[in-house]
Amino acid sequence: MRRVPVTTIFVFSLIASLLADGLPLRAQSQPQKAATPQASGSLKASAIQIQQIQANEVKLSAEFQMALYENVIEEVSKTNKFEHVYRDGDRNAADASDLVILHSTVTGFKQGSGMARQVTTVAGATDIKVHLQFTDKNGKSLLERDVDGRVRFFGENLRATYDFGKKVAGVVRQNFTMASRASQ
């Protein structure tokens, strides 16, 4: 039997691993649709207040909780859909006219293993499931979504919080229009 050159095997395995890594990541970046269906960009608000992530029923370490919160603030700010992005407890939010409040509750958390992930590439994924609820000042629900943050291949466990932040920003981009633009 003719032997296959080592370099050919290496090139093929490299292409295969890149494909295997790339495809699920693309699938992950699509935010999950749930509960209330909304037309694209139908909500408008000039400001958003992001509440601290709640994890009442799920045991979640402090660093995950704060990393989720900080990543959401960072990624939502990058969307430029709101004139102001207020933090939990910010007194200035009370003066905002059309304020939307984002409540996030962790509904599931599976802490994976960085070593298992990097060695096997199929095991050790970290997964965080969060229920998002956008309400107005009076507490009326405007939009609800279930979003998850994952890290499957590269990166340490906290990278799942970055993935979650990106997906929340995706939900905001899809459903919100900047108030000033909408009035034009």
Add this chain to the structure above:
Amino acid sequence: MRQLLRRISVFVVLFSAWPATSGCAQEQAEQPAQGSFKVVHVIGLEGIKHDTKGTIAVAKDTLEFSTGPTKSGVSIPSMQDVLTGADSERAIGGTIGVLSSLAPYGGGRFLSLFRKKIDTLTIQYRDSNGGLHGVIFTLPPSQGAALKKQLLAGGAKTSISVEDEAKQQRESKKAKEKKP
């Protein structure tokens, strides 16, 4: 030719694994200078990028992070909760870590077996407007508790005392060891 390629790749894998193991030992031996700690800023500080290496020092009532000429600080009395945790990370990370995954014969995966223990320090504080902030640092092992003690002495608050946290970490470590 094939043999030469094989020898080179084995050499590359072994050579890159060497600093990982020696680095671990070096870090454990490193003791923090009085009041200053070598840390990695994970997220949260204003004006500082993610995963930036630097030093933090407790000066009067401020926790100051500095990396080169850039500095950022947090008022210690505004800290509502200071919590430590234990984690581990790949000994060879960053760009070299990613590139090593391309090494032939599973060399990159082999390097992933080398991991170093780290402490995490999570700080929750409120700014002057009442807005909640979270800052996360990673430190060499067993330095998280020392830094937390300094912060508590400076007026920071915590929901779990240093002793209770150490006890919790010991118990979770035991529970992990018991798992088959």
